[in-house]
Amino acid sequence: MANSAPIPLNEASRLSRITHMGLLDSAADEVLDHIVDMVAHYFDVPIALVSIVSEHRQWFRAGTGLDERETPREISFCAYSILSHDVFQVPDALLDTRFNDNPLVTGEPHIRFYAGVPLVTADGLALGTLCIIDNQPRPPLAPRDLTMLEMYGQLVMKRLNNMRKASYVDQPTGLFNRLRLEEDILALAERDDHALVALDMVNPVFLDSIIKALGYNFAQELVRCMIDSCREQLPADTALYKVSPTRIALLTRHDGPEQAEHLFRRLIKHFQRPLICRNIPIQMDVGIGVLPLGLGRCDEKDWIRLVVSAADEARGKATGWRWYEPHLDFAQQRAFLLLASLADAVRSPDQLSLVFQPRLEVSTGRIVTVEALLRWQHPVLGPISPAEFIPLAEKTALIRSLSLWVLRNAVEQARSWQRQGYAFKVAMNVSAIDLANSQFSDALFEQLAISGLDPGRFELEFTESALCDNPDVTRQQLERLRALNIDIAIDDFGTGYSNWTYLRQLPATTVKLDKSLVENVDANEKDRRLVEAIVDLARRLGYRVVAEGAETEDVYEILCQLGCHEVQGYLIARPMTVSALEHWMNGERSNKVKQLRALGR
Numbered sequence: 301m302a303n304s305a306p307i308p309l310n311e312a313s314r315l316s317r318i319t320h321m322g323l324l325d326s327a328a329d330e331v332l333d334h335i336v337d338m339v340a341h342y343f344d345v346p347i348a349l350v351s352i353v354s355e356h357r358q359w360f361r362a363g364t365g366l367d368e369r370e371t372p373r374e375i376s377f378c379a380y381s382i383l384s385h386d387v388f389q390v391p392d393a394l395l396d397t398r399f400n401d402n403p404l405v406t407g408e409p410h411i412r413f414y415a416g417v418p419l420v421t422a423d424g425l426a427l428g429t430l431c432i433i434d435n436q437p438r439p440p441l442a443p444r445d446l447t448m449l450e451m452y453g454q455l456v457m458k459r460l461n462n463m464r465k466a467s468y469v470d471q472p473t474g475l476f477n478r479l480r481l482e483e484d485i486l487a488l489a490e491r492d493d494h495a496l497v498a499l500d501m502v503n504p505v506f507l508d509s510i511i512k513a514l515g516y517n518f519a520q521e522l523v524r525c526m527i528d529s530c531r532e533q534l535p536a537d538t539a540l541y542k543v544s545p546t547r548i549a550l551l552t553r554h555d556g557p558e559q560a561e562h563l564f565r566r567l568i569k570h571f572q573r574p575l576i577c578r579n580i581p582i583q584m585d586v587g588i589g590v591l592p593l594g595l596g597r598c599d600e601k602d603w604i605r606l607v608v609s610a611a612d613e614a615r616g617k618a619t620g621w622r623w624y625e626p627h628l629d630f631a632q633q634r635a636f637l638l639l640a641s642l643a644d645a646v647r648s649p650d651q652l653s654l655v656f657q658p659r660l661e662v663s664t665g666r667i668v669t670v671e672a673l674l675r676w677q678h679p680v681l682g683p684i685s686p687a688e689f690i691p692l693a694e695k696t697a698l699i700r701s702l703s704l705w706v707l708r709n710a711v712e713q714a715r716s717w718q719r720q721g722y723a724f725k726v727a728m729n730v731s732a733i734d735l736a737n738s739q740f741s742d743a744l745f746e747q748l749a750i751s752g753l754d755p756g757r758f759e760l761e762f763t764e765s766a767l768c769d770n771p772d773v774t775r776q777q778l779e780r781l782r783a784l785n786i787d788i789a790i791d792d793f794g795t796g797y798s799n800w801t802y803l804r805q806l807p808a809t810t811v812k813l814d815k816s817l818v819e820n821v822d823a824n825e826k827d828r829r830l831v832e833a834i835v836d837l838a839r840r841l842g843y844r845v846v847a848e849g850a851e852t853e854d855v856y857e858i859l860c861q862l863g864c865h866e867v868q869g870y871l872i873a874r875p876m877t878v879s880a881l882e883h884w885m886n887g888e889r890s891n892k893v894k895q896l897r898a899l900g901r
Contacts, residue, residue, distance in 0.1 A: 305379035314382075314425045315355055320483060321464045323352045323427060324359055331459050332362035336430075339452050340364050343445065345432045347409060350419075350456055351378040352428035361428070361460075366409060375402050377433075381416035382426035387446055390414040392437035413438040417453035419460065430456045470542040472520060473527060478604065481541040481549055485603050488551060488593050495560060496603055499548045499567070500587040500611040501526045507546055510582070518578065525577045526584070533570050534563075547608060564588050564621040587615025591624040638689050639696060641678060646701045651677055654709055655875040656726070658884075659846060659868040662860050665893040667885065669759060671727045671868070672710040673875050674702065694731055703734045704743055711744075713878060714758060715751040722885070727759035729791060735762060735774045741781055748784070759787040761812065775806055782807035789846065793817075793834070811838045813864070815849025821862075822854040828862075835863045856896060872896070 308314060318324065332350055340348040347365035351358045358376040360369050373379050377399070381388040393399040393411050404411050416431035430453040441449065468480035476484075488494045501523075511519045523545065530540070530548060541549040552560065567588065574581035589610030591603060606624050609632055614622035622628075645651040656670040676684045693699040706728050714726035734740040748755055760781060762774075778788055789810035813831065821828045831847075838845050847859045850869030859867055872892065876884060 304374035305376070305383060308383060308426065310425060314427065317421060317425050318352060318354060318427055320479075321427070321460065322467050322479075323361060323460065324354060329362060329459070329463065332456065333364075335452065335456055335459070336362050336364050339430065339432060339449075342448065342452075343432045345413075345434045347433035349431050349433070350428065351376070351416075351431060352419075353378050353382055358428070365433075371404065375404055377404070377411065377414045378416055378429040378431060381429040381431065382418050385418055385420055385424075385426065387415060387417045387441070387449060388429075389440050391440055394437075409433065410435045412436050415441055415449060417449050419453060419457050421457075427460075429453075473524065473542050475527065475540045475542040475548070477542055481543070481604065484539075484541075484551060485593070494551055494553050494593045496591045496593060496607045497550050497552055498543060498589040498591075498604075498607040498611040499530065499550075500546060500589070500608070500615050501530075501548065501571075501584060502546050502582075503585050503615070504546055506585065514580070522575070522577045522582060525575055529570070529575055530567070533567050543604065543608065547611065549604070549607070560590065561621070564590070568620040585615060586620075587611045587613070588621035589614055589624065590621060635692055637681075638678075638684065639692055639698065642676075642689065642693060642698050643701070645676055645678070646698075646705050651679065652702075652705060653677070653877075654706065654713065655877055656713075656881050657868060657875040658724075658873045658881070658889075659727075659866045660872045660893070660896065661866050662864060665896070667724050667889065668866065669725045669727050670881065671729075671761070672706060672713070674706055694733065697733075699731050699733050700739070703730060703740060707740070707744060708747060711747040711751050711753055711758065715753040718753060718757055725757050725759050725787065727761055727787075727789065729761045732763075732774075735777045736770060737773070738777065738780070741777050744781065744786075745784070755784045755786050759789055759810070761789040761791040763792045764790065779807050782809075790843075792848075808843065810844040810846055812846045812848055812868075815869075818847050818855060818859060819849050819851070821858045822852065828858065831859075832862050839863060 336348040336350060340346070345365075347363070349363040349366065350361040352361050353373060353376060355373070357370050357373050358378050360366065363369075377388075377390065380398070390396050390399060390411075391413060393402065393405045393414065399405050399411075402411075411433050413434040413436065414431060416429035418426040419428050419430060420426050430449070432449070468476055470477045485496060507519060507522075510522065527540065527548065531538070534540075534550070538550055538552070543549045552563070568586060571584040571586045574583050576582075589607045589612070591607040591610060593603075609628065610622045610624045613628055614620060653675050654672045655675055656672055658667045659669040659671065660666075661668045674686055674690070676686070676689055678684050690699075690702075693702050710726050710728045717724070717726070730740060744758075747753075748758070762778075782788055787810060788806070788808040789812050790806070790808050791812045792814040793811045811834075813834065817827065817831055817834070821831050835845050844865045845863065846866040846868060847864040848868050850856045850859060850867045850871045852871060856867060856869075856871055873884060873889075
């Protein structure tokens with residue numbers, strides 16, 4: 301078979317431009333179709349094509365007289381046309397050693413005559429051709445016809461450029477889109493006097509609420525009002541880009557951080573006033589992220605991710621604006637990695653485990669409860685603190701899976717200890733999501749029935765935040781659990797609203813004072829008086845009072861004097877594995893109890 305055409309010297313740039321212009325889009329274009337019809341009519345040929353030559357194939361962006369939409373590049377006539385900027389002609393393919401055994405010549409469409417004018421960009425990249433084909437040999441084109449073919453080629457190139465420009469615009473807003481932003485970033489990527497700025501105009505959750513309350517059309521109009529209001533604060537020639545429904549980006553030149561921050565202060569101050577849309581005032585919640593260009597990054601999509609991340613951080617921390625900081629990006633990437641890994645951890649047989657921390661009853665010195673605490677050993681990152689992964693899980697549906705995992709394993713362990721004769725209860729923490737419906741309660745009832753565990757040997761701890769969203773539903777679920785004789789503890793008491801008005805209505809049995817309340821009772825008189833008042837009121841309302849965070853003998857002694865029923869903390873024991881706890885219960889516990897009971901007298 302005939303040899304394929306040589307590769308152009310600028311091949312990498314040529315292929316990149318084809319991708320960025322979206323020329324391999326298979327959607328038909330009426331204008332290009334009309335042009336090839338005119339070309340076929342003018343030159344009286346059966347076939348006319350607009351061909352884009354990609355890495356391995358040529359693609360017919362428009363054509364007449366040919367059913368195929370592509371052919372391999374190695375047999376393409378157009379692959380020769382793009383080697384120069386002049387019209388490439390083959391009067392008789394059977395007489396040309398480059399093509400005489402080409403399957404497009406020896407078979408359908410039986411090419412004998414070919415003429416192609418390259419489609420060349422303003423910076424000299426030949427992307428493909430406008431070509432005419434006949435199945436009969438022809439003499440070379442006359443000068444007038446050569447000129448006409450070149451003019452038709454220029455017309456095709458103008459259309460491709462216009463299509464490219466149209467692909468850069470977000471139709472609903474009229475702003476440039478992400479594709480245009482990516483190209484413009486690349487053009488400025490080495491300029492250290494420019495910065496990419498993202499304006500996060502409003503919380504997406506709030507926008508969803510607006511759509512539900514006022515409709516989608518209002519939300520679209522609000523976005524347009526945001527854009528117009530933003531333009532008022534920017535220089536007239538500033539190009540704006542739509543990054544997402546609530547985010548706008550711009551590229552700004554600056555001589556230093558102070559000059560840039562003057563603009564950010566003006567924008568923040570402007571949007572502190574409500575935005576009026578259809579006579580309805582809407583309060584904006586703007587966060588601005590700023591990413592200096594010239595940092596050496598080559599992936600334009602990474603630039604956008606980083607600046608959006610900085611904008612989210614600015615709004616989340618209410619700082620107004622935030623320059624990109626690598627450690628923040630690392631933290632967000634780690635958070636995403638942990639969330640992505642957590643689902644696998646729940647299914648894994650060896651990543652999640654429970655440890656147990658005892659609670660000591662002051663009056664008797666008995667261990668009456670052990671709290672089940674979740675631990676995660678990541679296969680790559682090693683041990684992950686629950687203080688890191690639990691808050692992440694609580695923002696997603698993953699917390700349900702984690703809670704059910706803890707439930708199954710805690711009930712199974714409690715049943716095992718019940719059989720061994722240990723008298724203590726097992727407590728576990730539940731989240732607000734767990735109490736938002738009956739799924740967790742139903743699962744607990746099922747586990748108790750399967751295991752045969754006495755419900756009185758189990759305790760659930762929930763934080764006050766669980767009551768904030770839907771206190772009625774939470775109370776209903778707690779009442780179901782309490783009816784089965786499961787103890788209910790209000791965890792981390794003193795860190796939330798501590799609203800006794802609704803807490804007294806709950807079927808709770810225990811109040812757990814948060815560590816932050818008790819850790820300074822030996823050194824701070826106000827803290828001591830506050831704890832004394834809470835303990836007194838809790839006892840009057842019939843609650844059992846547990847103090848967390850007892851780490852020194854002085855703190856423990858004061859907590860006993862103030863009337864706490866139980867104490868938990870490192871002074872008593874640290875969280876332990878099952879075997880370590882059993883060993884501690886059968887050995888070291890007695891010495892610890894004697895020591896602490898002497899303090900509590």
